[in-house]
Amino acid sequence: MAEGAVLILVLLLAVAGPFVLYALIQSETDDVPTMDRTEAERTARRDSDEGRDGDVGWDDRNGRRR
Numbered sequence: 001m002a003e004g005a006v007l008i009l010v011l012l013l014a015v016a017g018p019f020v021l022y023a024l025i026q027s028e029t030d031d032v033p034t035m036d037r038t039e040a041e042r043t044a045r046r047d048s049d050e051g052r053d054g055d056v057g058w059d060d061r062n063g064r065r066r
Helices: 002-028 037-049
Strands: none
Touching: none
């Protein structure tokens, strides 16, 4: 009898789990901010320029800092 209850519980979780995950993900995308192209470009530039002082910190092919 206990094995049957555990089996039903596992099957219920297997069926309900994806729906719960879907609902959680869907709730995250409800209030996505929309912006026009100009505002999006400005935001992207601001995000990529934060913390930069001109040196990106990449090495060239010879291992020297640029």
